Amino acid sequence: MSKVSFSTLAYCKIVGHAAKYPHCEVNGLLIAESSNKGDNLIIVDSVPLFHQCLHVSPMSEIALTQIDQIASSCNMYIAGYYLANETLDDLSHDKPAHKIIDKIAEYESGVCLVVINNRLIGINQKESALIVHRQEEGKWKRHNGQVDNGTLEAASAVLQQQLYTNLIDFDNHLDNLSKDWLNLEFASSIEKLCGQENEKKLAINELIS
Template sequence: MTNVKFTENAYCKMVLHATKYPHCSVNGVLLSKTSPLNNNKEIEFVDAVPLFHICLNLTPMVEIALMQIDEYASKKGLTISGYYVAPENVREDSFDKLYNRISDKIASNCTNSYVVIVNTTNTSIQKGRRALKVAQYADGTYRQCEDLSVSDDAINICLSALNGSLYNNLVDFDNHLDNIRLDWTNTTLNKEIQSLL
């Protein structure tokens, strides 16, 4: 089974997105650098791009977002290889109930794709537990990954970011479509997360 790793940036942005909109489901995509030398034994998600918090499956908006993210990722030498969702009902943690349209699209373009469920209940994060459940998408089904790495640094930085209310600075595609001056790549937020290292 593949070892799945998350950098501080990817982990924090998923949690911050879910925290900013606790009253609704949120989703986004994960970008990774993959090495052909490891035979798909390891994947590291280096960034998360928040998508939506209003309507997760509105097809025209998804298409626009994925085209822009794909162009951005290829310039950075990254691949869209994961999809994350934080359901508004935190008890809903079944991979079978995920919003499959986007994850299917990612799987059709990336043979080694993943789905992440984010659980941002205060108890899980405040106690230093990782707030993720991960599955690899293969042959039309989700297989949960047990070999999951989120460093203590990532969890501690995420706690600091939450305490500093950095979620207010996060811009998802819904925000960007409302005001195109808002930066969906979250350059400023990325720098703020890096400053916590």
């Protein structure tokens, strides 16, 4: 079976977006490398979109166009869509979400639709909070989504340290155009976090040896 895997940065941005706005629905786009298209999809980044008025068409179209242009310039493409519903137990994906993912699927094959399981977002993550779907015979069906333990540890640290408060979505950007929806600062924090985790593991390995 084909699978979808998520980089640490992509996963932390998705979970961080939901954690920053626990009282709201949120959505965003998933980014993959153009050189790595295939059945096994690797999501290398994500772009948080909205936490209010998720499906206002003009704003969604502006965001999609702008993100697509920037992704293309970096040899990447929009490979999917994620959402978190407002209530804890709602794992549905509604018609407005389908409009966006269907639009993406018009241009790219093998894209994925991800629903966040809000109950699995916690400061000690033991399993992925993402429910992955891919299109088969015109229907969105559950698929295998992979997140490694290092990524879960990093996401736990993001929540423990409340690093998600620095995450900027497209809504924030539209309110204040100086705010960076590319989230370079957040990406730098994740890079440092991963470096700290790697150093910790190296130190443990040296002690064992």
